[in-house]
Amino acid sequence: MATFELTKEYLSEIEEAVSSQNIDFLNTQLEDLFPADIATILYQLEGPEAHSLIRLLDTEKAAEVLSNIDSDDRKKFIKEQFTVEEISKYVNLFDSDDAVDLLNEQSIEVREQVIALLEDREQARFIIDLMHYPEDVAGGLMQKELIKVNISDTVSDCVEEIRAQAESVDKVYAVYVVDDDQKLRGIVSLKQILLTRKNTKIENIFEDDIVFVDTTKSGDEVAEIMQRYDLEAIPVVNALGRLLGLITIDDVLDFVKEKAEEDIQVMTGITGEVDEDDSVWLLAKARIPWLVVGVIGSLMAASVIGWFEGTMAKVAGLAIFIPLMASTGGNVGIQTSSLIVQSLAEKSQISLSLGKRLSKVIRVALINGLVVGILTGIYVYAIGKPELFYVVCLSLFSVVILASFMGTITPILLDKFGVNPAMASGPFITTANDLIGIGAYFGIAYLLLPI
Amino acid sequence: MATFELTKEYLSEIEEAVSSQNIDFLNTQLEDLFPADIATILYQLEGPEAHSLIRLLDTEKAAEVLSNIDSDDRKKFIKEQFTVEEISKYVNLFDSDDAVDLLNEQSIEVREQVIALLEDREQARFIIDLMHYPEDVAGGLMQKELIKVNISDTVSDCVEEIRAQAESVDKVYAVYVVDDDQKLRGIVSLKQILLTRKNTKIENIFEDDIVFVDTTKSGDEVAEIMQRYDLEAIPVVNALGRLLGLITIDDVLDFVKEKAEEDIQVMTGITGEVDEDDSVWLLAKARIPWLVVGVIGSLMAASVIGWFEGTMAKVAGLAIFIPLMASTGGNVGIQTSSLIVQSLAEKSQISLSLGKRLSKVIRVALINGLVVGILTGIYVYAIGKPELFYVVCLSLFSVVILASFMGTITPILLDKFGVNPAMASGPFITTANDLIGIGAYFGIAYLLLPI
Secondary structure, eight states: OOOOOOHHHHHHHHHHHHTTTTTHHHHHHHHHHHHHHHHHHHHHHHHHHHHHHHHHHHHHHHHHHHHHHHHHHHHHHHHHHHHHHHHHHHHTSOOOOHHHHHHHHHOOHHHHHHHHSOOOHHHHHHHHHHHTTTBBBBHHOOOOOOOOOTTTEEEEEEEEHHHTTTTTTTSOOOOOEEEEBBBBBEEOOHHHHHOOHHHHHHHHHHHHOOEEETTBBBHHHHHHHHHTOOOOEEEEEOTBEEEEEEHHHHHHHHHHHHHHHHHHHHHOOOOSSOOSSOOOOHHHHHHHHHHHHHHHHHHHHHHHHHHHHHHHHHSSSGGGGGGHHHHHHHHHHHHHHHHHHHTTTTSSSOOOOOOOOOHHHHHHHHHHHHHHHHHHHHHHHHHTTTGGHHHHHHHHHHHHHHHHHHHHHHHHHHHTEEEESGGGGGGHHHHHHHHHHHHHHHHHHHHHHHO | OOOOOOOOHHHHHHHHHTTOOOHHHHHHHHHTTTTHHHHHHHHTHHHHHHHHHHHHHHHHHHHHOOOOOOOSHHHHHHHHOOOOHHHHHHTSSSSSHHHHHHTTTTHHHHHHHHHHSOHHHHHHHHHHTTTTTTTTTTHHHHHSSOEEEEOBBBHHHHHHHHHHHHTOSSSOOOOEEEOTTBBEEEEEEEHHHHSSOTTTHHHHHOOOOOEEEESSBBBHHHHHHHTTTTOOOOOOOOOBBEEEEEEHHHHHHHHHHHHHHHHHHHHHTOOSSTTSSEEESHHHHHHHHHHHHHHHHHHHHHHHHHOOOOOOOHSTTTTHHHHHHHHHHHHHHHHHHHHHHHTTTTSSSSSOOOOHHHHHHHHHHHHHHHHHHHHHHHHHHEEEOHHHHHHHHHHHHHHHHHHHHHHHHHHHHHHHHHHOOGGGGSSHHHHHHHHHHHHHHHHHHHHHOOO
């Protein structure tokens, strides 16, 4: 098929068929659809309808659909509609990493009951094993399902192993080679296995120069490594070098996408992972913290301006440049920090030293300060307030330099303390730069104007 | 190996070895490194040094290193250091999609000379064919290298085809099944081929229910589809359904990452794709356009405030809330638009209608407006200016509603006109919202205050 797009007409046909229990129609429709597409339909249905749709599917397809649903939606859906017996029937067929994700969304009691009920006891062991790892490190991202052979085996042993595992390992990326201590020694590609005589020893054909990660490697770094080396899958080992699991590219792609969305939410002042579909209350709550920070910052700015009310009353025109100072500070700060954040993400590169970084940023600021200074200077003359020329231009110039400085050191400091540096392009910093802008402006006005 | 990190010490050892032509040392070092790691080292070397390093490698590895370098850096490096004969020697070994990328960075003359010099004439045909497609659609992202079999072939024909193509097709994802008209009919996985008897007909084992895209599909959509269906590779067909090429997940991952970086640059007001390593001049130039927009907006705000200077002189305290109105407008606008942008990116879902979207956004705005209004109201009383209570609170409330409205319709309109909707969280909108905030404030002050 080409690609699926859910239309309103199609959705109402499905809804009607579900409510009238038109099983034949649903079976024909759903048979042709991929699990991800059925998941798209489920999002649009009420809980009980979605549940009866799932039950119409054969168990394997239903399990795939459930592993395709977004975590937040699934948590609620499973909790409200499914018995532990049902959950365990589906989780039994999940890849172990997806099984852990689903179970982590549920309460501890549900988790334990489901694991106890699992028919496939190896799956149960895999799940218990994976639950030890935090979600965002290699151990938490890996699946236990993989195909491995001993280094002393032959190609035909290898084929037999693939045959034995064919059902539980859906996609075979490569066969991993271990020694008697289960230490990872290398890989053999399926292509190699296909093209080599059956009695050839694995040790004569395997590739020993491979990239792997430790269970403790952060998800970010795993993503960066897989991208750098163009890998479809990366093996995960423990501190002794023993092969424990495998991280596949589809999980990493999801991770990269989520990370990008998270960065954008951090930058735009939204807390918690919400999307447009969430409730009004949840959406409002996600925004309030940073709005309040912004308001507090602005009220602090109000206090600063308050001290200079007398000055403003005496010097006509001083008040009108308040927005200029605040917004230029904010804009320059965000521009600077976003480039620093981007460069901090490139872990494999040698980063510039702080001194070199600052010197470069300041040189850029000098050029930009000059441009906005000239523009503003022209305006100051045009409105007939030449007496404000030095104050406005000098303040603007200082604001550009200060905001550039802040935009450079803030992300570096945040990164050092383990905080997401994207925060440095967020509302806290914009508010801080607004304040700096206004403070610098009135400070310079106080020094230069004859008041 | 575990993962490579370039240290300063290691880099200076390499630099010394290059300048003293210590070939033995370099050979031992470089043999153990992956192409992507050698690329990381090249970024740190001067052009001629990098060139001599490349020439030390065997041709195949050198080609892989070159295909791993960032487009901007490579353009300059190849242009300054390589002869067309050298370029053609390496491009001969590239995957066709990477070959086109490299050639598109060079002038038309270089391109034509390199293609004329290519030893592998099939590669030349592939390249010429791919050059017809724009860079950011499926046709421009695909490579021509893939393994295909006729539907009437047997498994052993299939293995022979893989053997024949083993050299030019580096990673085999699956074997594509076509009919006599070269129309795509389905795929067979390598696992299936390994586990099936050699004389079985392909038509009895192939999977016909597969996802493919047309050459004209946008890169964004290809990325979204591959992610939705967890694909490592997706076949590309023409309007007649004939199999033309293959897009692999590593290219899509790069695409997703670049897109996310681009969105962040658009949101933070940086034009052109720059990074911290670029020259001071380039960095300054990338920021000036939006800084200027911000300054112009602020000077327009200055004019608005200018009209009310008389009012401010009469009503003490009016000026101090200018930053509050401007920054709240900006913050609310960015928060709103970023959620809309995120939801616009989910192409497979049914989007809310504009009416429903707005009604939801306004309800969120009512809650948030109330919270910031109360907070500000307390401040107004605390500083002893109760006469400003209604003006400040009512303006703030209007600003939240107006900015929410703008934050909703702007990305939707941009998306409709084919502009990246992330622009709606950028400096243009912040500036517009600053202006709206200040306009609303003074407008309401003018109406409510006894002046």
